[in-house]
Amino acid sequence: MEAEMEVGMEGELWEGRAEAVLGLNLCSSVPICYHSQFGPHEDLLLLEVDDNLLPEILQNRVTIRGQPDEDAVLCTLSSTYSMKFVGTSNSVFLIPPGDSSANGEKRSSVAASIITVATGNIELILAAPKLDKLKKLLKETPYNPDEDFDSISTHKKGLFRWQDLVEMIQASEEEIRAALKSLSAVEIDGYWRIVDDKTMNKTLTMILRNSLLHDWLISALDEETVLSTMVADGFSPRIVAHCLETHGTKVRDSKGTLWELGEKQVCLRLALDILASGKMKLKSFLERWEQSVPSGMKADLKMLQGEVLCDKIGVEEWIRVFSVSALPSTPADRFSALFQERLKWEWKDLEPYIRDIHVPGLSSEGLLMKYTRRIQPNAEAEPIFSAR
Known part of the structure; x- marks a missing residue:
C-alpha cells in the first residue's frame, strides 16, 4: 500500500530519519508504504525538545522517573521536566533508519516505509522538583545514637541508600543533593538520615x-x-x-x-531547643535565648524568620515554632497549609514562608496573584493577604 505525503521541513526533529526524506524541499512529496513492522509501537516516545535539552537526550543523560501512581517526569543531571502528551492535527510518520533510496531524479520513485503514525508528541516543560516525598521518607526514621541500627539495617525498614532515593524521588540528582543539604541529612553507614x-x-x-x-x-x-x-x-x-x-x-x-x-545557625538551633516544649511568652523566651547564646554572638528575632510565629493574645505576645521545612513544597499545597494556620497574613510574616518556592516561568508576584487576595486600604498601609 502506497500513498503520497506532504513534508514541511520547519525545524522539527525527525528521530531516525530515513534517506528517503533527506534533503526534501518545502512542499515536496515522496511515496510511502507501510513497514513490515508497522503497528502502534506504544514503547516509542516522540519528544518535543529545545536545542538546550537535545544534547542531554542524545548522549543518554536523561532518566524518566515515576512510580505507577505518579505522573512521569524526565530528569537531566540538573533539572526536572514535566511530561505532557499533546495531540497533533497533522499526522507524523516515523521512519526507521536504514531505508535504501536513490538520489536526485530517482528519489521520487523510492517509497519511504513508515513504522508507525504518531498522533501527538510529549511536550517537556521545565518544572520544580517533587521533593515532599524525600522529606517524608527521611523524617519517618530519624537517626539517634541509641537506636538498634543492626536490627533496622537487617530489615532495611525506613532506610534509604543514594540509589534508592534516585529511583524513588522525581527530581534530578543535583536537586536531590541540594534537598538533602537543606534538610541537614547525612550519610551514615551507607544510608541517608536526618539526625533527630x-x-x-x-x-x-x-x-x-x-x-x-x-x-x-x-x-x-x-x-x-x-x-x-x-x-x-x-x-x-x-x-x-x-x-x-x-x-x-x-x-x-x-x-x-x-x-x-555561624551566628545565625547556632542562635537558631538554641532558639528552637528552647521552644521545643511549646509556645512561650515572647519576653520570657527572649530572656532565656539571650542567656543561652555564646559570648561574641547576638540573638536577633530576624534569625528566626520562617521558623517561628508570634501571636498577640490580649496584651501578651507569644512565640511558637512554625517551620517552613515542615510545609509542602508545591505552591497550591503550601498556600493551603498557610491559610489553614492563619486566615490573614501580613506580608512581613508571609514572605519567609514563600521565598523558597520557585516555579519556572512564574514570579513571586505571579504566585501571590494566583493563590491570594491582596487587601490594602491605602498606599501607606501594609498589605494583608487572604486565600483566593
Missing part, C-alpha cells in the same frame, strides 16, 4: 561547653581537637563532624582544618 533534634541539640551544646572549658575560639575550632575531645565524651565522630558542617563554615590553614560556627 535532641541529638543535634546535645552535640552542639557540648561543643559550646567544651569551647568554654578549653578556651576554644568558636570562630576557629580545630577539627581534630574537637573530634578527639567529643569522642572521649562518648559522641559519634560522624555526628560531631555533621554538627560542625551544619552549624559552621570550614576554614583551612597551615595547621589543619578549622571551623567557624
